[in-house]
Amino acid sequence: MEKMSAIEVISLTKKFGAFTAVDSISFSVEEGELFGFLGPNGAGKSTTAYILTTLLKPTSGTAKINGIDILQSPEKVRKSIGIVFQDQTLDNRLSAYDNLNIHGMLYNMPAAARKKRIKEVLELVELSEWENKLVKTFSGGMRRRLEIARGLLHTPKILFLDEPTLGLDAHTRRHMWTYIKKLKEQGITIVLSTHYLEEADALCDRIAIIDHGKIIALDTPQNLKKLVGGQVLSIKSQDNEKMLGLVNSKNLGANARILNGSVSFEVKNGSEAIPGIVNAAEKAGIKIESIELHVPSLEDVFIKLTGEQIREETAGQSDFKRGLAHGH
Amino acid sequence: MAIELIKIYAVWFREVKRFANSKSRIVGSLAMPLFFLIALGGGIGALVPDFNYPTFILPGIIGMTILFNSIFSGVSIIWDRELGYLKELLVAPTSRATIVIGKALGGATTSVLQGAVILALGIIFGLASPSLIGVLLAIFIMVIFATLIVSIGIIFASIITEIETFQLVVNLIMMPLFFLSNALFPVEKMPEWLKTLSMFNPVSYGVDALRTLINGAGSNPFVLDILILLAILIVALGLAGALFNRTSI
Ligand SMILES: Nc1ncnc2c1ncn2[C@@H]1O[C@H](COP(=O)(O)OP(=O)(O)O)[C@@H](O)[C@H]1O
Ligand SMILES: [Mg+2]
Numbered sequence: 001m002e003k004m005s006a007i008e009v010i011s012l013t014k015k016f017g018a019f020t021a022v023d024s025i026s027f028s029v030e031e032g033e034l035f036g037f038l039g040p041n042g043a044g045k046s047t048t049a050y051i052l053t054t055l056l057k058p059t060s061g062t063a064k065i066n067g068i069d070i071l072q073s074p075e076k077v078r079k080s081i082g083i084v085f086q087d088q089t090l091d092n093r094l095s096a097y098d099n100l101n102i103h104g105m106l107y108n109m110p111a112a113a114r115k116k117r118i119k120e121v122l123e124l125v126e127l128s129e130w131e132n133k134l135v136k137t138f139s140g141g142m143r144r145r146l147e148i149a150r151g152l153l154h155t156p157k158i159l160f161l162d163e164p165t166l167g168l169d170a171h172t173r174r175h176m177w178t179y180i181k182k183l184k185e186q187g188i189t190i191v192l193s194t195h196y197l198e199e200a201d202a203l204c205d206r207i208a209i210i211d212h213g214k215i216i217a218l219d220t221p222q223n224l225k226k227l228v229g230g231q232v233l234s235i236k237s238q239d240n241e242k243m244l245g246l247v248n249s250k251n252l253g254a255n256a257r258i259l260n261g262s263v264s265f266e267v268k269n270g271s272e273a274i275p276g277i278v279n280a281a282e283k284a285g286i287k288i289e290s291i292e293l294h295v296p297s298l299e300d301v302f303i304k305l306t307g308e309q310i311r312e313e314t315a316g317q318s319d320f321k322r323g324l325a326h327g328h
Numbered sequence: 329m330a331i332e333l334i335k336i337y338a339v340w341f342r343e344v345k346r347f348a349n350s351k352s353r354i355v356g357s358l359a360m361p362l363f364f365l366i367a368l369g370g371g372i373g374a375l376v377p378d379f380n381y382p383t384f385i386l387p388g389i390i391g392m393t394i395l396f397n398s399i400f401s402g403v404s405i406i407w408d409r410e411l412g413y414l415k416e417l418l419v420a421p422t423s424r425a426t427i428v429i430g431k432a433l434g435g436a437t438t439s440v441l442q443g444a445v446i447l448a449l450g451i452i453f454g455l456a457s458p459s460l461i462g463v464l465l466a467i468f469i470m471v472i473f474a475t476l477i478v479s480i481g482i483i484f485a486s487i488i489t490e491i492e493t494f495q496l497v498v499n500l501i502m503m504p505l506f507f508l509s510n511a512l513f514p515v516e517k518m519p520e521w522l523k524t525l526s527m528f529n530p531v532s533y534g535v536d537a538l539r540t541l542i543n544g545a546g547s548n549p550f551v552l553d554i555l556i557l558l559a560i561l562i563v564a565l566g567l568a569g570a571l572f573n574r575t576s577i
Contacts, residue, residue: 089412105338106420
């Protein structure tokens with residue numbers, strides 16, 4: 001018997017007026033998988049999450065969640081999923097307990113089961129002592145954890161996490177990763193969207209890289225990194241243009257480009273290539289200031305695929321305003 | 329059906345709990361009507377010595393209390409959208425009608441509580457001495473009136489979605505509904521234009537019914553007031569449901 005995919009997306013497209021936010025994407029997510037959506041702001045990650053959770057209607061295409069069509073039975077779909085939205089959706093004027101309790105009632109959980117489960121999820125995110133405090137007194141990290149607890153309360157088969165660590169400090173972010181790993185161990189299918197490369201790398205089984213509404217690559221982090229041949233060299237010199245020309249004309253490496261004030265390119269074996277490169281630069285009269293060698297990261301993959309760096313964003317604005325800031 | 333009841337209860341519970349958690353809203357919502365009752369009742373009352381004005385406006389001030397709180401509750405959906413909570417409601421496996429009904433009943437509950445407090449104070453101050461049946465019927469009228477006003481608020485919140493217009497919307501609905509009604513002026517003494525406008529104002533029927541029950545001084549037959557209120561309630565609630573059904577995140 002063929003195994004049913006947890007999520008199956010078929011040529012999903014979403015247009016806002018003339019602007020195409022999600023451009024005919026197709027993919028499937030297996031049960032128990034931690035699937036990543038990696039892309040810069042405005043790539044279409046949240047829009048996709050809204051469509052898959054039935055909050056927005058696609059312009060064309062459709063998707064099946066646990067085998068149920070999102071257009072035909074949206075209410076059935078909603079029963080089996082949980083979501084932590086990018087922007088906060090808690091009620092600040094209620095206590096943590098009330099936020100969870102109301103959620104449980106909305107998902108038709110019987111009173112006894114609700115009570116028990118609220119205890120469990122609060123323990124999971126280490127907020128048990130705070131259950132009767134108003135959410136408005138919580139820090140950003142605590143609110144995020146409470147939202148995860150709420151998304152899990154009704155034991156969904158699939159959990160959507162839209163930029164779960166956006167705006168959190170590095171320490172809290174890593175803490176959050178351990179929760180997400182714990183969830184994966186419990187066997188929940190997770191769709192995580194993020195624009196943090198290390199986050200996708202650290203957590204995901206497979207990653208779809210999305211840019212301008214299109215999936216431009218989809219594979220395991222390891223395989224994605226193989227897209228970049230060998231190693232990456234970054235050379236800082238006094239004349240980057242000339243250095244770039246040299247790399248290209250002498251075929252010193254592949255995919256050379258200027259990034260952050262140095263020339264980056266791929267080589268098969270860095271340590272072996274460096275002496276030759278230094279020699280060639282000297283002959284051409286270029287003064288090298290520093291050389292950096294590293295194994296390819298997802299960042300290199302992203303740059304190779306899009307020709308751009310992934311843009312880091314600040315937190316706090318709504319999706320739409322953030323999109324506007326980028327000129328859409 | 330039982331499934332939807334617990335969900336309606338959830339939305340209702342949120343409204344009531346939010347209200348209970350906000351001390352400033354409770355104090356503020358009672359301070360304004362009391363201020364109106366004392367200042368207007370005393371001030372204008374002195375101008376018309378042969379007319380018991382404070383007693384006359386008591387039902388009007390109860391109507392005002394309910395009107396303000398109920399409009400605010402309905403229109404607060406705009407805030408729910410801005411602050412994100414609307415997403416939590418819409419992504420739940422809950423019908424839109426459930427959310428509208430829960431919201432309407434929640435707003436009505438907090439409104440009627442306030443209306444009842446003003447009525448109690450009015451009785452304590454000796455402005456009125458209704459019978460027990462009169463009080464119970466008055467509470468019933470308050471529930472219908474409040475539910476219909478929350479529905480009107482939801483209608484506006486479903487059409488106008490920008491947070492920037494929140495205060496404008498609240499004032500634009502509230503002020504005409506309050507002042508172009510019989511809450512502060514007797515219909516018999518109104519200029520023709522005001523009389524006509526107040527006839528098309530649901531607030532007038534709520535206040536008139538309360539006046540009949542509290543002072544025995546309403547202008548319309550009580551049954552007529554009830555029937556008109558119920559008719560407006562059904563239309564407003566239906567329209568609120570239909571419009572909210574089309575709303576998006
Ligand atoms: N309601 C909307 N109306 C118009 N454009 C929108 C709307 N929502 C999102 N967009 C645009 O669609 C694009 C994708 O947005 P989004 O899905 O939020 O991206 P991401 O979550 O990857 O940052 C952005 O350019 C954004 O401006
Ligand atoms: Mg987003």
